[in-house]
Amino acid sequence: MLGGRYFSKSMAKNIIYKTVDLFGNEQIQLIEKKKTSNKTLFTDYEGFVDKFEDKKTTDDCYTPKEVMDIIIDYVNNKYPLKDKQIIRPFFPGGDFESIEYPSNAAVIDNPPFSIVTKICKYYIERDIKFFLFYPHLTAFSPDIDATHIIASADITYENGATIKTAFVSNMFGNLKIIGDSELHKKFKELQEKNKANLPKYEYPDNIVTVSKIAYCIEKGVSITIDKKDVKHYRRMDAQKKHGKGLFGAGFLASNKAAAAAAAAAAAAVNKKDNVIVWELSPKELQIIETLDKL
Ligand SMILES: C[S@@+](CC[C@H](N)C(=O)[O-])C[C@H]1O[C@@H](n2cnc3c(N)ncnc32)[C@H](O)[C@@H]1O
16 A cells, blocks of 8 residues: 555655556655655654544545556556556655656556546646546546546545546547446456455444444434534544544544434334334223233
8 A cells, every 4th residue: 555654754755656567566766856845744744644644535545456456457458558667656745746757657546536637637738648547426527638437446445435436548549438347347346355355343332433323314213413422533542553444534422422323223223124113002002001000
């Protein structure tokens, strides 16, 4: 993974990009940064890494190696990479604009989605070949001279977020759209394989996640929790050493709120979809009361 925590301070001062060979082996390229605009970022590197650790935005979705392997293989089959220098310029502290791209550069990477259109334009203007990850839903938003590759690829990134991902590239000549069912199949197979091996996380009642609330309401059980009963929370102490956190953040709840959430979840467990629960009438309750007294 390319996460900031894997870099030393001295590396952080210089690190600009990674290169990858066709077997997915990565090599870190250490070069002096030309620009100094990111100086503050690196003078407080620890602080920067800390901030990074807490983030769960799409800009901080790190790509598992097996996903990159699928992509590099895919690109290589369509646009032979043998004589190309594969470059991955995007990771914490990177500055894609300060890299001197060799003439045989092929940028294949997952960029920060918030500036991906700007990145594409930068490469198009300089005729630098690229194949980049792009948010699926807005895949057709940018009006740029590039090919949109749609694979309905559900990719689970290193931070646990599963995001439907498309791709954008200037390696495919006159093609504007490629809808690739084979590529879709590869990602589907990967998801299924990973799901089978995925550990399930269970949280104590005092941790309220959005999934817990969703579970209740989807089963027809409504729930409210007061502001005073919860503290916004991103990561349990137990998760720190594993580099994990509450996906999408959550709340640390008072015992009272935890009990209410647990009761709602228990009620939800007993509710099955499309089930009508027949309630006892006051008359029937009265009969029961009479029976109890006998
Ligand atoms: C979606 S993450 C993906 C990281 C990595 N490329 C991967 O595939 O795992 C995008 C990364 O780009 C970094 N980034 C943001 N702005 C950048 C820029 N101008 N140049 C290079 N990297 C940048 C972010 O800090 C983040 O770490």
